[in-house]
Amino acid sequence: MTTGVLASQQIRRMIEDGTLGATPAIDAAQIQPASLDLRLGTTATRVRASFLAGQGNCVADRLAEFKMHEVDLTPGTVLEKGCVYVVPLMEHLHLPEGVQAVCNAKSSTGRLDLLTRVITDDGVEFDRIEPGYDGPLYAEICPRSFSVLVRPGMRLNQIRFRAGQAILDDDALLALHEKETLVSGTAHIDQGLGFSVDLKPTDTDLVGYRAKPHTGVIDMDLIGAYDPAEFWEEIRTTQGRIILDPGAFYILVSREAVHIPPACAAEMAPYLAMVGEFRVHYAGFFDPGFGNVAAGGTGSRGVLEVRCHEAPFVLEHGQTVGRLVYEQMSEVPDQLYGAGIASNYQGQGLKLSKHFKAI
Known part of the structure; x- marks a missing residue:
């Protein structure tokens, strides 16, 4: 194999x-x-x-x-x-x-x-x-x-x-970026492809959502069924920064649009703990074809699932919050993300889970 x-x-x-x-x-x-x-x-x-x-x-x-x-x-x-x-x-x-x-x-x-x-x-x-x-x-x-x-x-x-060992080292990742343009803007490569948080969107002051503390039950089978306002508080800013509250859960979005070539997969990894007291993600697999033009994408943002820990923390626009670790595929898949299969998040920006009505 x-x-x-x-x-x-x-x-x-x-x-x-x-x-x-x-x-x-x-x-x-x-x-x-x-x-x-x-x-x-x-x-x-x-x-x-x-x-x-x-x-x-x-x-x-x-x-x-x-x-x-x-x-x-x-x-x-x-x-x-x-x-x-x-x-x-x-x-x-x-x-x-x-x-x-x-x-x-x-x-x-x-x-x-x-x-x-x-x-x-x-x-x-x-x-x-x-x-x-x-x-x-x-x-x-x-x-x-x-x-x-x-x-x-x-x-x-x-x-x-x-x-075997599938992870691309930094030299291989740089070569892949030069060939495929893995990320919009400058590629920050250090044990993976770094990405940052977007707190200055171009056409809105809405930068994310914070989970409300006392809500109803979510039926995991229901798609587009729930009013976001019943479960989420909108986070808006014109300052390019927000303060994360300890214990609160946020949905934010990466500043960069990324794409995963058909011969690669990727996994989102948290950034070094010394940059801040928060966890960056819970779900982190990126399939071959995510954001890829051949699979109907034009680059897709990474949605960030953020939980703050012990102390309030100031998160600022452009701050590096995680990295994508790219891996080579053993074979190119016979199906790609977004190409003929149910792919809810192709071409995504700031987006809640599929259970909520579109905003």
Whole structure:
């Protein structure tokens, strides 16, 4: 197998040869250009605290230690804000020794401030699965800003597979930028492609949204159903800066428009902690074709899911807040983001999750 992130057609082959299994069987709609969507199972266990299984332990055994109660998701169940749940996923893995996996929340999940991470038997890290892993997958779910209604089969997480070392170093990334123009404006390359926050949009003083503290439940199946004003406070400024409140959750947007060439994938990584006391993202996979002209894009902004930590923090226009780590694909995918598949965020600017009415 060629080094790189495995593409959609390779994921299909993994399903065919039993490397990827599921009950019920995996649906073709779960397959993305460089990842597979994972589905919630039928039950959720409310636990006292987040946990990792740890070497030599099974998640099922640890659940018995921390279980508070179990709920059936079949009729549709509310996962309450501030609580931690563990849900068995329908998919399971039989990874070969040469392939590792990494998971992340889907874009719509992260934009709801829904912290969800994958855990495994013997796991010592969230969202990281060692080569050769043979066993079940679980989603840990903690709604942070909004209570959510979920059902079996909902897809909150996605999984990406890698063969060997796929990350492009700075020299390779610079060469790719010179060939493909990965970002509008100046490319700041240092362990990835840096991007900054836009707090001076050209035609409006609306720069972002802050989650309201006391809202109703969001049904994760409903698209374009909710009035943003009931859940979000608009953040406006003409000064090119805002002050982040500790504990608050914000949706902002990058100043740069980026694009991901068909032979690459990317992952959003947080910037160095020394630049500020805030977390930059929850969902961070960028598929091949994101913002790409060949896939119907003209460059797309990166939506920033921001949570401030201990102290109020002044965030200023153009401040570097994260970086895109580019990886080579093992093969060019036979489907690209935005080209013939359901891609909600192609060509995006400042945009809430798909559950809200367009503004």
